[in-house]
Amino acid sequence: MRDSVEMLIAAVLLGATASSAVALQAGGRDPAYQSARASGLVGEKADGYLGFVSAPSPAIKALVEDINIKRKAAYSKESLANGATVEEMALRNGCRLIGERTVAGEKYQTPNGTWKTRDAGRPELDPRCP
Amino acid sequence: MNKAMNDLFSKGKAAMRHMHLQLTNCIDSAIRRNMGKLIFVLTPIAITALSGCVQVTAPDKPIVINLNIAIRQEVLYRLDAASKKVIDENPEIF
Numbered sequence: 001m002r003d004s005v006e007m008l009i010a011a012v013l014l015g016a017t018a019s020s021a022v023a024l025q026a027g028g029r030d031p032a033y034q035s036a037r038a039s040g041l042v043g044e045k046a047d048g049y050l051g052f053v054s055a056p057s058p059a060i061k062a063l064v065e066d067i068n069i070k071r072k073a074a075y076s077k078e079s080l081a082n083g084a085t086v087e088e089m090a091l092r093n094g095c096r097l098i099g100e101r102t103v104a105g106e107k108y109q110t111p112n113g114t115w116k117t118r119d120a121g122r123p124e125l126d127p128r129c130p
Numbered sequence: 131m132n133k134a135m136n137d138l139f140s141k142g143k144a145a146m147r148h149m150h151l152q153l154t155n156c157i158d159s160a161i162r163r164n165m166g167k168l169i170f171v172l173t174p175i176a177i178t179a180l181s182g183c184v185q186v187t188a189p190d191k192p193i194v195i196n197l198n199i200a201i202r203q204e205v206l207y208r209l210d211a212a213s214k215k216v217i218d219e220n221p222e223i224f
Contacts, residue, residue: 028221070223078212084205091201092209093216097224101217130207 043107044097046126048090053107053115095129
């Protein structure tokens with residue numbers, strides 16, 4: 001009986017550690033990507049892709065371009081299934097990425113093209129965002 | 131024309147026949163036929179000359195194609211679920 005209680009506590013502790021590790025990585029992001037976001041080197045653009053806030057290092061540039069290609073592939077697949085254009089799918093997702101996925105301190109692009117740092121308030125979204 | 135024909139009549143049948151043949155032949159002469167074709171060549175040239183030169187100049191600014199035109203508002207509304215799905219299925223790239 002006592003053994004099983006100890007096992008349970010251990011399991012709960014292990015689970016907590018694992019979930020906090022996942023939370024740190026913010027849903028499976030590459031650590032380099034996560035730190036580039038957090039440090040404001042890259043930001044979310046209104047069109048659904050990542051952009052460079054300042055001139056990127058070759059490593060960051062390659063990382064972001066790789067992610068953007070994968071994003072476009074995902075948008076393309078999903079837009080096809082929904083009878084939308086890739087641009088429409090990308091813009092719709094850009095609205096969600098800026099509105100719901102950026103956290104305070106991360107950069108996003110406003111509709112007029114300038115970079116802003118996300119704070120606790122509502123971000124400036126594209127007027128076409130639902 | 132009638133007067134000329136009357137004159138021809140007064141010249142005797144052989145002379146008239148000769149003149150008649152000449153006139154009819156003339157209608158189908160090579161020069162006449164080619165002049166007819168020349169009208170097709172000359173008319174466009176004349177029209178162009180009348181309308182003056184058409185000048186085409188390249189714009190000095192880059193041509194910007196606004197892709198936003200392709201965005202349909204009603205489509206954005208129904209892409210809500212699709213957008214959630216894209217993020218859920220590819221958490222590493224968002």
